[in-house]
Amino acid sequence: GESVGLHLPTLSVQEGDNSIINCAYSNSASDYFIWYKQESGKGPQFIIDIRSNMDKRQGQRVTVLLNKTVKHLSLQIAATQPGDSAVYFCAENIPGNQFYFGTGTSLTVIP
Amino acid sequence: EAGVTQFPSHSVIEKGQTVTLRCDPISGHDNLYWYRRVMGKEIKFLLHFVKESKQDESGMPNNRFLAERTGGTYSTLKVQPAELEDSGVYFCASSQDLRQGEQYFGPGTRLTVT
Numbered sequence: 710g711e712s713v714g715l716h717l718p719t720l721s722v723q724e725g726d727n728s729i730i731n732c733a734y735s736n737s738a739s740d741y742f743i744w745y746k747q748e749s750g751k752g753p754q755f756i757i758d759i760r761s762n763m764d765k766r767q768g769q770r771v772t773v774l775l776n777k778t779v780k781h782l783s784l785q786i787a788a789t790q791p792g793d794s795a796v797y798f799c800a801e802n803i804p805g806n807q808f809y810f811g812t813g814t815s816l817t818v819i820p
Numbered sequence: 821e822a823g824v825t826q827f828p829s830h831s832v833i834e835k836g837q838t839v840t841l842r843c844d845p846i847s848g849h850d851n852l853y854w855y856r857r858v859m860g861k862e863i864k865f866l867l868h869f870v871k872e873s874k875q876d877e878s879g880m881p882n883n884r885f886l887a888e889r890t891g892g893t894y895s896t897l898k899v900q901p902a903e904l905e906d907s908g909v910y911f912c913a914s915s916q917d918l919r920q921g922e923q924y925f926g927p928g929t930r931l932t933v934t
Contacts, residue, residue: 752824752913812860
């Protein structure tokens with residue numbers, strides 16, 4: 710099956726710093742990617758998505774970068790806040806197929 | 821607009837018992853998905869309904885798991901008989917557009933099999 714992996718299972722950052730969460734995917738046919746945020750006791754929530762015809766997409770304080778050459782995805786969070794503490798999942802999708810999720814990275818923001 | 825709801829939020833059962841999880845998707849969403857996350861591991865796809873039809877059930881672990889979506893509204897996932905390895909958090913998600921990936925997730929049901 711597919712595998713979507715994260716380089717680091719945990720990440721701690723100081724409040725106000727920028728956070729970078731990385732994700733590797735294995736299938737070069739994947740053409741759609743999503744980042745989800747899961748807070749304790751809640752289900753994953755959509756943060757931002759990107760299609761394979763783009764290298765970068767920006768949202769509010771978040772940026773997703775896609776490097777298709779090395780099959781790498783990253784989520785950048787600017788000026789990280791305590792409310793950003795959560796588990797972050799990346800997911801990849803091949804047309805007509807299911808979504809494959811990574812194991813998640815736990816982000817802890819230190820006040 | 822109400823989000824995806826799941827019931828129960830927690831369930832503790834003994835090995836060999838039966839449990840039924842329920843998911844109510846967002847109204848109007850034809851696509852409904854079940855996922856499971858075992859502690860510390862990835863969120864794994866179980867199956868996908870389009871209305872009342874099973875579009876993809878390739879992720880269902882074995883025949884102890886039965887999912888239904890009668891009438892194309894809410895869905896149930898029954899585990900019978902439950903085994904220890906079935907413990908985990910079961911998420912349901914729904915979406916309006918099959919190809920557009922924004923799936924709306926419910927809060928999950930934490931299942932513990934003892």
